[in-house]
Amino acid sequence: EVAGPGFVNMTLAASVWQDVAREVLEAGEAYGNGTAGHGVKVNVEYVSANPTGPMHVGHCRGAVVGDVLANLLAKAGYAVTKEYYINDAGAQVIALAWAAYWRYLQALGTRMTEDAFAALVPGGAIQYGGDYLVPVGEALVSRHGGSLAAADANPADPSVWLDTVKAETVDMMMAMIREDLDALGVHHDVFTSEARILADGETDRAIARLEEKGLIYEGVLEPPKGKLPDDWEARPQTLFRSTEFGDDVDRPLRKSDGSNTYFANDIGYHADKIRRGADVLVDVWGADHGGYVTRMKAAVAALAQDGRPVLDVLLCQIVRIVRDGEPVRMSKRAGTFVTLRDLIDEVGRDAVRFTMLTRKADAQMEFDLDQVVAQSRDNPVFYVQYAHARCCSVLRAAAG
Template identity: 40%
Template sequence: MERPRNPEHGDYASTIALQVGKKAGVAPRELAAALAEELGRRPGIKSVEIAGPGFLNIRLDAAAAGALARDIVLAGSAYGKTDRLTGERINLEFVSANPTGPVHIGGVRWAAVGDALSRLLRTAGAEVGTEYYFNDAGSQIDRFARSLLAAAKGEPAPEDGYGGGYISEIAANVVKIEPGVLQTDDPQEIFRQKGVDLMFAEIKQSLTDFGVHFDTYFNEKDLHDRGELQEALDRLREQGHIFENDGATWLRTTEFGDDKDRVLRKSDGDWTYFAADCAYYLDKRKRGFDRVVIMLGADHHGYIGRMKAMSACFGDDPGKNLEILIGQLVSLVRDGEPVRMSKRAGTVVTLEDFVEALGVDATRYALARYSSDSPIDIDIDLWTSASRENPVYYVQYVAARTFNVAINARDKGVTRGEPDDFKPELLSHEKENDLLKALNEYPGVVARAAEQRAPHHVARYLEEVSGAYHRFYDKCLVSPKGDDPITETHRARLWLNDATRTVIANGLSLLGVSAPERM
């Protein structure tokens, strides 16, 4: 079933007779005729026409189509929820920026898209655990600690260290917390511990202010402390995929399509980052998640092959148990030129920079509006403008307009009345029908967006609904003019108006964007 682009072809069209006629041993047009006869007997079906070799064009009567408005209003926030993914336990990891600096522009994209995706998956019935992997072990933390120590001493950052104003801020805060830190035997270790805590607290607060909350913050260090890397190694050895070479311990990932085998433990006894990846994946699976979804930046394409192979080495089905999503680059643009410098981070644009430029709603909508596998330029001038060219303004304007239409209707004495008194057959105007068709698509859009991991489908859909509502608003009065009497048509249209606000609010909520009552 699909909505035909040409309204002359009806409300719905189906090619099922063409698809299954031959398999059923029946000529497609003959099967279409039988289906049309049966469908024609069903309540709510106005007509069924056969076109060409067996297309079915179906029209609903006005009452059947209009009844949707009441159904949506009564369902409220539940409208659009499905059981498509019921029974799936999904671990969704996103952002996972190292605690060596603020969340940068790539992480901002994953914060918006990942949070929207978690909402979508839950709306489609899945049990979802959102997770932030906190890399608090390894050489990058050592470089971070050395950079803080240098800043505290008033020295230049180490050659391989981190720069930016935030380093000086955190170093000063560590000294404030531990006044005698520079006189201790191991000041770098103190800067390491306190600095990481302060940086990560700042990251968490930035994400919270952005409306993103994680169910679990998982520390890499815990994997080491609990012996989970050794446990993963032992499990892989039991599976028969471990071998020793040049004093190092390797995982034979080439057996499952990787371009080379991977070292888990180096000859000096140190674990590799990949060993921690293996242990972390196993930890998620032990916690009962059927599917592990990991959202990574554009520079991680090479990561996919080794992770899929690792999943197979554990005896899992990579196509079922592991899913890796790659997000492409984002640029923030002003006056046609990229914004390259952050006030605090120096060389990158951060989450705070993004929100300061656009606001939370516009940032979240802008980043979720595009397929994550496409590079995008976010134009500050466009996304802060109060115009219909600004997609988030266009949609939020409808949210506000539907609210105010309802208020104005109430002030003029127009109420919806009881659900049983609703007369859906009065919603027979062409623009009413177009809006009803658009609203009817919402549950399907949500289900597809969840299954395809594509929140941008929701944003684009909301823009289509907004256009349909504006055309309805221009042609169909919800409140009477002047002293004209209130009619049942006005009441029916108020149901449709309120149904539109419900859908717009539900869709914006999936994107983590507000549905304002006033603009």
């Protein structure tokens, strides 16, 4: 019917709605499944928090956004793999091992003071001081007794205990992280270890392939913008020609001590994903990694065959946690943060997931711990839950 100038109302027959309702009931959760993806293989890597402590609220946004994106892609007919990259190599994991070893010595009843131990730690400080490592120390005692603290295992020379403590601590941290993600309703198909990538030689092979393509050379970079001449040491470096793929500067692959840069190790990781046959790679990162996007896309483009795979990066802006109108400061190293598990226990999994999706991923947001549980018009979660309760009431009345 015509409804005023410029408007036409169209009314569907009741049978249309009845047919749709029948289809929904018959299909169940499969209702709405699409075929747009045509089985294209998509690898979605998200969360990938460093295994140096339990999940905190700051990790939550990327976890929810990545999980929902992967679910939507699967619903649309893509063959989706959900992946978590375990950063279990490098200085931060060694720092974690030292912190866990201190908790181990405490569990044994050591007479050494914390300051005396900290003086032996590389850098002169215990970097991860949170109480969440106390159970780790107790578990190490349960497994090994005092053998890791034998007289010939001086903490100043950790060759006897470091590898064992590092591996077992990472395993315990990852078990904790998996439990936290499970509470959030997030489940990954694949967990890939950075240490395994390095041990398998994937990074070296990837760099060798780039070298075969003439994309690796020894050169000297210009000083970064804003650096004074006396702040800059010009020296030859192993460089990747990322400028041939849209980057603004070529990127170093080796540090001054000859070890790999983080970028080199990430090239090896993405080469591993390519080798596993993904057609599209999706990385969900925090916004603080925004400057890293172009170089990583350049590396994937250089390793790709016939333009596949394509790398897409989704950046999630930081979430500011507010309680009682004041921002909550968070530090995993100090052990002062709101854990993801505490948040879920307080407000519920669905409320957490819903709230994280109320703003675009690239927009900053405040997560107000008081508002999300408030039964008021300022809390959109409350209205959705209220509507659900009303629906359930109608169904109960119909059944009666």
